Amino acid sequence: xxxxxxxxxxxxxxxxxxxxxxxxxxxxxxxxxxxxxxxxxxxxxxxxxxxxxxxxxxxxxxxxxxxxxxxxxxxxxxxxxxxxxxxxxxxxxxxxxxxxxxxxxxxxxxxxxxxxxxxxxxxxxxxxxxxxxxxxxxxxxxxxxxxxxxxxxxxxxxxxxxxxxxxxxxxxxxxxxxxxxxxxxxxxxxxxxxxxxxxxxxxxxxxxxxxxxxxxxxxxxxxxxxxxxxxxxxxxxxxxxxxxxxxxxxxxxxxxxxxxxxxxxxxxxxxxxxxxxxxxxxxxxxxxxxxxxxxxxxxxxxxxxxxxxxxxxxxxxxxxxxxxxxxxxxxxxxxxxxxxxxxxxxxxxxxxxxxxxxxxxxxxxxxxxxxxxxxxxxxxxxxxxxxxxxxxxxxxxxxxxxxxx
Numbered sequence: 001x002x003x004x005x006x007x008x009x010x011x012x013x014x015x016x017x018x019x020x021x022x023x024x025x026x027x028x029x030x031x032x033x034x035x036x037x038x039x040x041x042x043x044x045x046x047x048x049x050x051x052x053x054x055x056x057x058x059x060x061x062x063x064x065x066x067x068x069x070x071x072x073x074x075x076x077x078x079x080x081x082x083x084x085x086x087x088x089x090x091x092x093x094x095x096x097x098x099x100x101x102x103x104x105x106x107x108x109x110x111x112x113x114x115x116x117x118x119x120x121x122x123x124x125x126x127x128x129x130x131x132x133x134x135x136x137x138x139x140x141x142x143x144x145x146x147x148x149x150x151x152x153x154x155x156x157x158x159x160x161x162x163x164x165x166x167x168x169x170x171x172x173x174x175x176x177x178x179x180x181x182x183x184x185x186x187x188x189x190x191x192x193x194x195x196x197x198x199x200x201x202x203x204x205x206x207x208x209x210x211x212x213x214x215x216x217x218x219x220x221x222x223x224x225x226x227x228x229x230x231x232x233x234x235x236x237x238x239x240x241x242x243x244x245x246x247x248x249x250x251x252x253x254x255x256x257x258x259x260x261x262x263x264x265x266x267x268x269x270x271x272x273x274x275x276x277x278x279x280x281x282x283x284x285x286x287x288x289x290x291x292x293x294x295x296x297x298x299x300x301x302x303x304x305x306x307x308x309x310x311x312x313x314x315x316x317x318x319x320x321x322x323x324x325x326x327x328x329x330x331x332x333x334x335x336x337x338x339x340x341x342x343x344x345x346x347x348x349x350x351x352x353x354x355x356x357x358x359x360x361x362x363x364x365x366x367x368x369x370x371x372x373x374x375x376x377x378x379x380x381x382x383x384x385x386x387x388x389x390x391x392x393x394x395x396x397x398x399x400x401x402x403x404x405x
């Protein structure tokens with residue numbers, strides 16, 4: 001499971017990093033760097049818009065042909081969409097068609113991500129002993145910081161080792177080839193897991209089977225919407241400590257890109273430790289309590305931490321480490337946190353849709369909104385945006401009385 005999630009997040013971060021340091025110059029050289037980055041972030045958001053569409057399509061594939069067929073198609077689509085970016089021609093070669101190809105590949109990634117939902121996070125949380133559900137729920141979340149470490153380290157190596165001309169000519173393309181290779185490995189790892197008789201029996205006994213999307217919305221729509229906002233603060237913070245800081249450093253400071261990518265990798269180690277800690281804490285105080293406490297911590301963090309980005313390398317390191325610690329505690333319990341709220345028949349599809357909408361509302365437009373606000377009103381504006389996510393989570397937790405605890 002960790003391998004599969006790591007491959008997804010590696011694809012995610014490879015694209016996110018390129019959205020800051022490559023695509024504005026390659027695809028949008030005819031505008032200023034800030035505008036080019038905003039256009040790049042707008043295309044970045046397309047995957048989150050397309051992800052629910054992917055869930056709709058692949059749930060039908062799952063019902064008709066089974067989970068293994070669905071995962072095979074989805075992961076090959078994800079890998080194909082990602083590796084196609086390695087061959088992306090720039091504006092100098094084909095004009096504005098370069099932006100359309102970039103958008104098409106990003107939509108392909110989003111649709112594929114909708115199909116990679118396998119229900120294992122919900123299964124682990126539900127099948128685990130009562131006093132160990134938090135520990136099992138955090139396991140798949142480890143893929144996020146691991147994927148970031150690999151992606152940041154790879155880009156840092158090429159940025160530091162190559163001349164600027166070589167990097168923009170061919171060096172940036174290599175991480176996208178690596179992403180495809182990782183996806184192939186992840187495909188076989190996940191297929192070996194989900195097609196075993198033991199897992200098949202567990203899925204069937206827990207009634208974790210795909211229900212029609214429209215039926216799920218009709219019967220469980222309120223739970224889907226409320227559940228989507230429960231982890232909103234965590235998902236908003238996710239981009240505020242990964243994608244957005246890189247864009248701010250790259251555009252508004254003179255710090256070397258490779259140096260900040262290394263800082264991100266170091267901070268991700270603290271994120272891994274915090275995710276482990278989230279499992280331990282959740283099993284003692286309850287997942288709902290931990291999510292609420294984390295949202296409150298994110299609200300406090302939003303009031304002062306963004307200013308640390310202007311504090312030089314020490315300030316940046318403190319911002320990143322503190323942000324990743326809070327993120328790990330909250331993100332570690334965000335997956336499958338509302339699975340028990342759904343009736344058994346709609347649990348599998350409902351959990352998938354909840355995850356899709358949480359990423360869309362909480363993370364999809366976060367880099368774009370944070371950058372445009374900060375560029376006009378200062379970094380404190382990005383803190384206000386993060387605060388709004390924390391408030392939404394606290395309200396959702398208040399409304400969702402049946403959230404696992």
